[in-house]
Amino acid sequence: MRISFWCSNGHETQPSFAGDAQVPDTWDCPRCGFPAGKDRDSPPDPPRTEPYKTHLAYVRERRSDADGEAILAEALAKLRGEI
Template identity: 40%
Template sequence: MAGDSLRGARLGSASFEDATGVTLSPRQTTEYLCSNQHITSVIFAADAEVPSNWDCRQCSQVAKLRNPSQAEQPEPETKVARTHLEILLERRTREDLEILLKEVLADLKLRRKNAS
């Protein structure tokens, strides 16, 4: 009997280890404010799309997103609305990019030559 319970404990601790080994994805806390001034905080994954409305936890009314600036953080890596090229074009002209591209390609060619 003692052996059985021991085995059970070992198994339990093993599965606990597995659970803690999982790395949590980054989170964001979003606050919603209803017309009765109740604040409802909801935690989303950092890359999740945050809805602009949420049901108030206290009075079940529709609560509105309190800090939309937090939800619309400019994260080019997670937002797929804009492509990398579009972001680049906001910072540089196409002519600049053509020159840059030629430079990078020439550099790459040189590096490959040196590597072999």
Template identity: 35%
Template sequence: MAERTLRGARLGGQSFEDERGIEFAARQQVGYLCSRGHNFEITMSVEADVPAVWECPRCGAEGLSTQGIEKEVKPEKPARTHWDMLLERRSETELEDILKERLELLRGGEIGPAHLHRAPRKRKTPA
């Protein structure tokens, strides 16, 4: 066997690399306080954008930054209703005309459920 083989080394348990000549990235400690009163710190790179909110490692609640970083407020879109979407396609005058037309057909018995249909009137035959 070759003399350069490593004997007795555990799989994945030990690294034979040393830390000489390695320069670590600059780091900072960022403090957070959760709604349940837990204080905790997260280590981040100096270059990182520090978030205003971080999940508490103890309870999972939202922790707010103790460095005064504010949450970004996003403008909320108003909810679009069916009526809003309909008005994107038709004007109110068009909708009124369509409604009148459909009501005339409904009242005339041409459309709608069968129980609402009127029986056709019998014409008098000239004698």
């Protein structure tokens, strides 16, 4: 049997299933990759993607500028042999 699934971009896909198979609630759209549902008028929302962050951006979320200055001063002191 063929079941229709629609994504939020309006794409329709009709995968084939065996008559006794359990049909999933969602299916990945082969055109855009968004999740597709069986209800044409209310398709699943597309996944929310976070923008790429560098390692430095994650560090800045966890540390203040004062923390960074203290860590840098400690590392420079070690390199200079002061510690």
